[in-house]
Amino acid sequence: MPEVIEPRSGVAFRLAKGQRLTVIDPQGEQVSDMLAFAQDDTREVISSGRSLDYASKLFLSTGDPLYSNRSNIMLRIVHDDVGRHDFLLTPCSKDTFRIIYGDEAPHRGCFGNLAEALAPFGIEPDQIPVAFNIFMNVEIDGSTGALTVAPPKSRAGDRIVFEAEMDLIVGLTACSALQSNNYAFKPIHYQVEDAPSATNR
Structure with missing residues (x-):
């Protein structure tokens, strides 16, 4: 059974x-x-810049690797029902809600949730980079470069599957930003399994 966030x-x-x-x-x-x-070595961390640079595209999907800041492959996408995810925007935080939404008592956001979850592994808040924002739909204006956070294209039951290329510590959230989730907060499910053997793939 999947775990629930x-x-x-x-x-x-x-x-x-x-x-x-x-x-x-x-x-x-x-x-x-x-x-x-x-x-x-937790100084080696997922890298948006290197992953997008080496793929020469903004939207990563099935078959694409996710690289570290040391240009090593950390994960590879092996299945993707949606095909639209974001690798540009930083995890939402208290400052996100204060600056963008004008909240006077802002939620700690994904940044705060990740910082708390990763602390037992010795990972400090300043080590948190741009996340791979699963199912996030960021539209980019081709002429001005303006970014618009649109509703995710994922539907109930859609999934993405990653295979680890090295031993990892993973942080994962159910995002806290209203606009990112079409103005509703819902859970995320996840499951960790051994990869199928070559004969069963």
Whole structure:
């Protein structure tokens, strides 16, 4: 049975090389921020810049690798029902809600949730990079470069599957930003399994 991340919360866990992580949107239109750190040295971390640079595209999907800041492949996308995720925007935070939404008592956001979940692994808030924002739909104006956060394209039961290329510490959330989730907060499900053997793939 999948594990449940409650709305506006986050978790962290170990993912061994060769294992697969499935992230599921059980109700539809819910974003999940994902981070990855190398278990052997948490200074090695998932890199938006290197992943997008090496793929020469903004939208990563089935078959695409996610690189670290040291140009090592951390994860590879092996299945993707949606095909639209964001790798540009930083995890939402108290400052996001204060600056963008004008909240006077802002929620700590995905950044705060990830910081708390990753703390037992010795990972500090300043180590948190741009996340791979699963199911997040950011539209880009081709002439001005303006960014618009649109409703996710994911529907109930849609999933994405990653295979670990090294031993990892993974942070995962059910995103806390209203606009990202079409103005509703819902859970995220996830499951860790061993990859199928070559004969069963």
